[in-house]
Amino acid sequence: MVYLDFALVLTVLSLFSIIVMGLRVAQYRSMGRELIKSLEDVLYEGAHHQLEWPDLPERSSALTELRLRVQSAVVALREEREKTVQEQSKLSGILGHILSGVMMLDRAGRIVFVNPAMETLFGLPAENWIGRWHWETAYPYEVAALVDESLSLGTTQKREVTVHKPHDLTLEVHVTPILHSTGGVAGAVLLLHDVTEWRRLESMRSDFVANVSHELRTPITALKGFAETLLDGALDDPKVAREFLEIIRAEADRITRLVNDLLDLSKIEAKQVPLHMEDVSLREMFARVTQVFIADAKQEGVTIQSELPIPDVRVYADIDRLQQVLVNLVSNALQFTPRGGQITLSAEAVHDRMVVRVRDTGAGIPAQDLGRVFERFYRVDKARSRRSGGTGLGLAIVKHIVEAHGGRVGVSSEFGQGSEFFFDLPTSQETAPL
Known part of the structure; x- marks a missing residue:
């Protein structure tokens, strides 16, 4: 009888232990679910820049420490995200106001960014560029070849090329590779300067110097020739001498008019002539x-x-x-x-x-x-x-x-x-x- 009662007690104790352990497990599972839900709330609220943080269960110092670490990580990530957004905004603002065309490409040669000046140069909106291979765009073969060379060799390329579409342009092309910290090529930046007007002005200056030289050479040659003729004996013939001197005076007057017109034009162009x-x-x-x-x-x-x-x-x-x-x-x-x-x-x-x-x-x-x-x-x-x-x-x-x-x-x-x-x-x- 005693042995039966002792066995019954052991059985009851075992069942009680099992029940207690089950309750413990259920409690921890519940706490785990609360923890996961709370962490999800923390991450969601942090990602959406909320200032209020949900309260996590305080039943365990380990959970409290985990909560603090998660909060710190979210704050750090949010700060980094804000810095990145600000830097991107600054970069877009700077590139958007640059008068030269700018294009950024990834390692494979796909276009990831173009600024408004690039759109204007070729008359194509940004959506026609982004995501496409660079050789599919409107610029000429010479530019595509420079981009490929820069991406493959990791070196800066520079050349002046002429574009005939959508209209005649002279472009100074710069392609600079973007390098990893390890030295590998991560992409490239293409910069196009429109130097059409500069080249036109250079041509005009060159033509101007040539024209002035030509215009002065003719009367100076005439002056020299008639003066030599007079010195060679034409002075002895009054009629011929007078005729030659009249020509010399006319050529001298022509040089004077040319110089005066050049001075006038130079002053007017430089806005050095006040208007009354x-x-x-x-x-x-x-x-x-x-x-x-x-x-x-x-x-x-x-x-x-x-x-x-x-x-x-x-x-x-x-x-x-x-x-x-x-x-x-x-x-x-x-x-x-x-x-x-x-x-x-x-x-x-x-x-x-x-x-x-x-x-x-x-x-x-x-x-x-x-x-x-x-x-x-x-x-x-x-x-x-x-x-x-x-x-x-x-x-x-x-x-x-x-x-x-x-x-x-x-x-x-x-x-x-x-x-x-x-x-x-x-x-x-x-x-x-x-």
């Missing part, structure tokens, strides 16, 4: 310019007339520079108008501007030359212009003076039917450029 603006009567200005050419026009058999409405019209301009513009335009018209022809000065109001026109019945200008007549030293009829003593700078000076007044200058012509040069000026101080 005032109300100017066009009727009086037309009469003054006509009087300057009345003798030459009569000799050439050309008529100069003015067409102005009965009420006087006025413009706001520098009177001396305005006269220089009209003198150059009438002189140019007189060179190319045959005997019996006519030159007409007129003006008409267009909104708050006065458009002044100088029309002739001369030979006209070929269509291919119309866009270049205001260039320095450009002549439609080079031989005739030189014989008349022109320097080839008159129309360039006209253009710069008118633009200094805030106006624009232009020409319309049909070959064989005459030409019309026109420019506009403000009619009052209120409408003049500041």
Whole structure:
């Protein structure tokens, strides 16, 4: 009987132990679920930049320590994420305002970023670039070859190339590899500088120097030749000597005009010529310019007339520079108008501007030359212009003076039917450029 009671007690104790252990396990499982749920809440709230943190169970110092570590990790990750976003924002802002085209590529040669300037250069939006292989884009083969070379060799590449689509461009290409800390290539940055205007200006400067040298060489050669002829004995013949001296004086005058025009043009382009603006009567200005050419026009058999409405019209301009513009335009018209022809000065109001026109019945200008007549030293009829003593700078000076007044200058012509040069000026101080 005693043995039976002892066995029963052992059985009850065993069952009680099992129950207690089961409750313990259930408790820890519950705590584990609470822990996981709480950690999920912490990570979610931290990722969404919430300042309030959910409370974790405080039943265990180990859980409390784990909670603190998770919170610290989330804070650190959030700070790093914010730093990354700020750096990306700064980089995008900087690249977005760079005038040169910028493209970033990964190691395989796929495009991961283009700035607005690159989109403008080739007329393609960013979505047409991102994710594509770089050789599938609009730039020419020479650029693609430089990118491939930089990615494969890990070296910087530089070259100047010409692009014909969407329009003619001269581009300076720089490709710089992006290197890992281990030295491997992680990608590349492509930089495209548009140097079209620089090259055009360099060409213009080169042409200018060549033209000036050519224009000076001709009269200087003539001066030297006639002077040598006089020294060789032509002085003994008064008639020949006088003829040669007249030629020498004419060539010296031509050099003087050329130098003066060059100085004028240089000062006007550099904005070193102050404009003394005032109300100017066009009727009086037309009469003054006509009087300057009345003798030459009569000799050439050309008529100069003015067409102005009965009420006087006025413009706001520098009177001396305005006269220089009209003198150059009438002189140019007189060179190319045959005997019996006519030159007409007129003006008409267009909104708050006065458009002044100088029309002739001369030979006209070929269509291919119309866009270049205001260039320095450009002549439609080079031989005739030189014989008349022109320097080839008159129309360039006209253009710069008118633009200094805030106006624009232009020409319309049909070959064989005459030409019309026109420019506009403000009619009052209120409408003049500041």
